[in-house]
Amino acid sequence: MKSKNWNRAIVFFFVTLLLAAAAIIAQHKVKAAPPSGGEVTGTVKLDGTPPHQKPIDMSKEPSCAAIHKDHPVTTEGVVAGPDGGLENVVVYISEGWNGSPVTPSSEPIFDQKGCQYKPHVLGLDVNEHFKVVNSDQTSHNIHPMPKPGSGNHEWNKSQPPGAPPIDSSWSAEEVAIHVKCNIHPWMSGYMVVVKTPYGVSDDKGSYKIGNLPPGNYTLTAWQETYGTQTQKVTVAAGKPATANFTFKAK
Amino acid sequence: MRTSHKLIACAVAMLAFAGISSAQVTQYQEEQNLGMEAHVGHLTGHAAAASTNYRRYCAGCHGVIGDGEGENAMWLDPKPRNFTLGQFKCRSTPSGSLPTDDDLYNTVGRGLQSSNMPSWNPLSDQQRVDLVAYVKHFSDRFKTEKPGEPIPIPAEPEVTADRIKSGQALFQKLECWKCHGVTGRANGPSADTLTDDQNRPIKPFNFHDQTKFKCGTEDSDLYRIFMTGLDGTPMPSFADNVKPDEAWDLVFYLRTLQPQHSKEKEIAKQLGLKPINPNAPAPAAPAPTTDNKPQ
Numbered sequence: 018m019k020s021k022n023w024n025r026a027i028v029f030f031f032v033t034l035l036l037a038a039a040a041i042i043a044q045h046k047v048k049a050a051p052p053s054g055g056e057v058t059g060t061v062k063l064d065g066t067p068p069h070q071k072p073i074d075m076s077k078e079p080s081c082a083a084i085h086k087d088h089p090v091t092t093e094g095v096v097a098g099p100d101g102g103l104e105n106v107v108v109y110i111s112e113g114w115n116g117s118p119v120t121p122s123s124e125p126i127f128d129q130k131g132c133q134y135k136p137h138v139l140g141l142d143v144n145e146h147f148k149v150v151n152s153d154q155t156s157h158n159i160h161p162m163p164k165p166g167s168g169n170h171e172w173n174k175s176q177p178p179g180a181p182p183i184d185s186s187w188s189a190e191e192v193a194i195h196v197k198c199n200i201h202p203w204m205s206g207y208m209v210v211v212k213t214p215y216g217v218s219d220d221k222g223s224y225k226i227g228n229l230p231p232g233n234y235t236l237t238a239w240q241e242t243y244g245t246q247t248q249k250v251t252v253a254a255g256k257p258a259t260a261n262f263t264f265k266a267k
Numbered sequence: 268m269r270t271s272h273k274l275i276a277c278a279v280a281m282l283a284f285a286g287i288s289s290a291q292v293t294q295y296q297e298e299q300n301l302g303m304e305a306h307v308g309h310l311t312g313h314a315a316a317a318s319t320n321y322r323r324y325c326a327g328c329h330g331v332i333g334d335g336e337g338e339n340a341m342w343l344d345p346k347p348r349n350f351t352l353g354q355f356k357c358r359s360t361p362s363g364s365l366p367t368d369d370d371l372y373n374t375v376g377r378g379l380q381s382s383n384m385p386s387w388n389p390l391s392d393q394q395r396v397d398l399v400a401y402v403k404h405f406s407d408r409f410k411t412e413k414p415g416e417p418i419p420i421p422a423e424p425e426v427t428a429d430r431i432k433s434g435q436a437l438f439q440k441l442e443c444w445k446c447h448g449v450t451g452r453a454n455g456p457s458a459d460t461l462t463d464d465q466n467r468p469i470k471p472f473n474f475h476d477q478t479k480f481k482c483g484t485e486d487s488d489l490y491r492i493f494m495t496g497l498d499g500t501p502m503p504s505f506a507d508n509v510k511p512d513e514a515w516d517l518v519f520y521l522r523t524l525q526p527q528h529s530k531e532k533e534i535a536k537q538l539g540l541k542p543i544n545p546n547a548p549a550p551a552a553p554a555p556t557t558d559n560k561p562q
Contacts, residue, residue, distance in 0.1 A: 170364075173504060175505045199462075200457045
């Protein structure tokens with residue numbers, strides 16, 4: 018190539034680079050909230066026999082053992098209904114959200130009841146306030162353990178019976194934060210913190226994500242034992258979209 | 268310059284730029300981090316000034332990169348602190364927040380009882396405050412976050428029989444005995460299953476046998492331990508449920524469980540104080556301290 022053409026090529030390259038950068042930056046500008054009202058619903062199912070859940074011996078905590086004496090409880094790593102519906106699966110938008118902040122509806126409650134966490138998995142948005150409540154006759158200590166480097170920081174507080182609720186929030190996205198009680202080592206729960214709309218599946222495995230503007234989204238479903246799965250879905254105004262997930266029992 | 272040479276020069280320049288950029292990010296980052304300072308009293312510590320001392324005195328356990336994986340670490344229990352996490356046991360600040368520079372300075376000087384962390388008081392004040400800055404430089408948390416607000420500690424009152432009895436009621440109500448045992452022998456019903464953040468077994472403090480706490484020996488140290496909790500361990504913070512003045516009552520009661528002679532033990536003996544009965548109903552609960560009302 019002649020020297021003149023070579024110089025032109027370099028200039029062309031850098032101009033293209035600048036234009037590409039400008040285009041990428043422009044895409045990330047937060048747009049004003051577009052009309053919402055679309056929704057995604059679906060069912061999360063388990064394909065196969067759920068793994069055996071271990072029975073929990075609460076004899077070291079008589080007040081809780083008494084609550085469960087007619088219906089012994091087990092660990093909740095996989096909670097599957099008779100039709101295979103998986104409970105406690107968090108389905109959230111992992112791609113395609115326009116970045117506008119999510120407005121939570123009411124302050125979620127994380128309850129310690131019968132020496133178990135209710136709900137077992139709590140979905141939250143970043144900076145959304147939640148309350149930890151102790152409905153038991155015994156003291157608990159709430160010990161959420163975010164992963165180091167996630168941006169969320171571990172804390173550990175005692176909550177005797179009759180104590181006021183503990184209010185807190187998480188400042189960073191994290192799927193998921195494990196919560197434990199040191200006094201009652203069988204207690205295990207999760208807080209799933211996301212920046213986008215989400216739904217948590219119920220005892221039939223059904224979930225719903227509402228208030229969605231039309232668009233193409235990627236959904237991620239998280240289950241504490243089986244991990245995550247993704248699926249693309251398109252939401253159009255007036256046409257509810259469906260996305261079902263199936264986790265294979267191992 | 269020939270075209271082909273220009274091409275090669277361009278390619279090399281771009282690759283070198285990429286290479287230097289990433290190397291500069293790490294080196295630049297380390298240089299930035301070494302600018303960390305610490306302030307204790309009238310002293311200012313500089314991380315850059317402590318590099319040699321850290322390598323000489325600290326890296327063997329805490330590791331050259333401060334991750335608690337020095338060559339000695341495999342032989343130690345409890346494990347050396349991982350400074351990269353920005354989480355510390357001995358603080359005057361609420362659970363989940365960063366310690367103050369004073370907290371870190373005191374820990375370095377005093378060492379940690381029942382662990383392999385010695386007292387570094389033989390180092391000069393300036394050397395220790397420089398080391399505090401060096402400890403901080405390992406965690407990004409110290410760059411972006413301020414330490415928590417130290418908890419208020421009212422002046423220590425006189426030890427009285429009433430305070431000791433009130434402290435005993437708190438010991439029962441707060442269920443300290445679940446881990447520490449009714450006589451403080453670390454044999455409560457939950458003691459055997461306690462684990463730390465890395466799921467390693469950990470024992471609660473044995474008041475019956477031990478005279479000194481991990482984070483100090485004074486009444487005020489004991490006060491801070493249960494009001495701020497020991498982050499990274501099962502020991503929670505009780506600040507939400509104990510009024511600052513009541514906390515002294517609990518301190519005095521806990522002293523009666525320990526082996527060393529003290530005014531508290533004398534009074535307890537005069538009272539004929541018996542260990543709590545965990546199965547008896549807890550005495551009337553003192554009113555909670557926080558304004559967190561359900562909405």
